[in-house]
Amino acid sequence: MKLLVTGGCGFIGSHVIDALILDGHEVINLDALTYAADPANNAAVAGSPRYRFVHGNICDAALVADLVNEVDVVVNFAAETHVDRSLHDPVPFVRTDVEGVAVLLEAVRRRPGLRLVHMSTDEVFGSLPPGVEADVNRPFAPASPYAASKAAAELLIAAYRHTYGLPITVIRACNLYGPRQHPEKFIPLFITQALRREPMPLYGDGLQEREWLYIDDFVDAFRRVLAAPDGGPLVVHVASGERLPNRRIAELICGLTGAPLSLIHPVADRPGHDRRYALDASTARALGWAPKVPLEEGLARTVEWYRVHGRSRLEREEYRRWFVAQYAERLGAGKGGESG
Numbered sequence: 400m401k402l403l404v405t406g407g408c409g410f411i412g413s414h415v416i417d418a419l420i421l422d423g424h425e426v427i428n429l430d431a432l433t434y435a436a437d438p439a440n441n442a443a444v445a446g447s448p449r450y451r452f453v454h455g456n457i458c459d460a461a462l463v464a465d466l467v468n469e470v471d472v473v474v475n476f477a478a479e480t481h482v483d484r485s486l487h488d489p490v491p492f493v494r495t496d497v498e499g500v501a502v503l504l505e506a507v508r509r510r511p512g513l514r515l516v517h518m519s520t521d522e523v524f525g526s527l528p529p530g531v532e533a534d535v536n537r538p539f540a541p542a543s544p545y546a547a548s549k550a551a552a553e554l555l556i557a558a559y560r561h562t563y564g565l566p567i568t569v570i571r572a573c574n575l576y577g578p579r580q581h582p583e584k585f586i587p588l589f590i591t592q593a594l595r596r597e598p599m600p601l602y603g604d605g606l607q608e609r610e611w612l613y614i615d616d617f618v619d620a621f622r623r624v625l626a627a628p629d630g631g632p633l634v635v636h637v638a639s640g641e642r643l644p645n646r647r648i649a650e651l652i653c654g655l656t657g658a659p660l661s662l663i664h665p666v667a668d669r670p671g672h673d674r675r676y677a678l679d680a681s682t683a684r685a686l687g688w689a690p691k692v693p694l695e696e697g698l699a700r701t702v703e704w705y706r707v708h709g710r711s712r713l714e715r716e717e718y719r720r721w722f723v724a725q726y727a728e729r730l731g732a733g734k735g736g737e738s739g
């Protein structure tokens with residue numbers, strides 16, 4: 400199979416590309432190389448004759464129209480992905496996560512037979528009450544500009560399915576973690592801070608509940624979606640059932656890194672912070688999928704990866720500026736050490 404994978408220099412896309420090349424497919428990786436990208440993420444495939452990198456933007460309709468002529472499947476991982484950044488500056492999220500998807504949809508519409516697999520998130524449902532799991536038909540209630548842009552893209556996709564009969568697959572995943580995730584995200588942020596014995600800035604009371612899945616388990620689910628007969632279900636929820644408050648994740652990271660619990664540093668909460676996400680993953684399980692990596696094992700693997708590879712990423716000027724802008728004031732005003 401020949402695939403156009405967008406956003407393949409980021410966290411999830413790079414792991415999926417590794418698997419696709421291993422499975423014998425041909426891959427074109429279209430990535431705009433935003434701050435979130437790291438070309439080192441593609442080191443394992445860069446020398447393969449079945450891999451090609453194209454530096455470009457999914458909003459570039461002419462480029463996308465050209466590239467789709469070369470492939471059988473388009474997989475869209477390109478996105479602005481960090482909720483906190485969407486609170487500071489939502490417009491780039493609308494541009495890439497909505498307009499970019501519109502460009503891909505138009506390209507797919509004009510190339511009959513081309514399949515599109517689009518990556519979405521549990522955040523489209525907003526915060527769920529205790530005990531509730533979102534099934535694939537639950538109405539959207541996004542609460543951040545990031546989640547709203549992802550939900551808007553899904554509405555467009557639903558309209559294209561309905562109007563043009565396009566068999567577009569949407570994968571909604573819970574929070575993924577593992578090697579290569581940008582250090583601004585919760586788990587890498589806390590691991591890298593813990594490894595350096597620096598404060599771990601925990602938003603609010605730290606009781607926000609998230610569902611965590613190790614990246615290899617996601618890749619396994621993705622492979623099954625791609626191989627499903629007749630394209631499989633139109634919407635697939637990929638999630639682990641491992642739901643924990645953020646504070647508990649912080650404590651596990653302290654345990655794995657030997658950092659003292661006193662480094663967990665409560666800070667002013669993220670505005671509008673959702674309390675709880677939870678997906679009903681029966682659609683993924685119907686494909687024979689089940690997660691294999693328990694949270695503590697996945698976290699231990701992730702800690703080891705950041706122990707070896709984390710430093711170079713933290714030293715980037717862009718990351719340092721972001722950390723200071725996002726946390727310096729909060730940490731200065733926080734109630735350090737209370738959780739220890």
Ligand SMILES: NC(=O)c1ccc[n+]([C@@H]2O[C@H](COP(=O)([O-])OP(=O)(O)OC[C@H]3O[C@@H](n4cnc5c(N)ncnc54)[C@H](O)[C@@H]3O)[C@@H](O)[C@H]2O)c1
Pocket residue numbers: 405406407408409410411412429430431432433434435436437455456457458475476477478479480481495499518519520521549571572573574575576580581
């Ligand atoms: N990480 C998670 O836990 C998670 C969970 C559910 C869903 N998702 C979704 O999965 C997808 C990938 O997430 P990730 O964590 O790998 O993101 P990431 O931020 O690590 O990587 C995003 C990649 O997209 C590229 N990109 C951004 N804008 C682009 C544009 N306009 N054109 C081309 N490339 C562009 C970036 O350069 C980067 O390489 C996103 O759609 C995200 O919403 C992520």
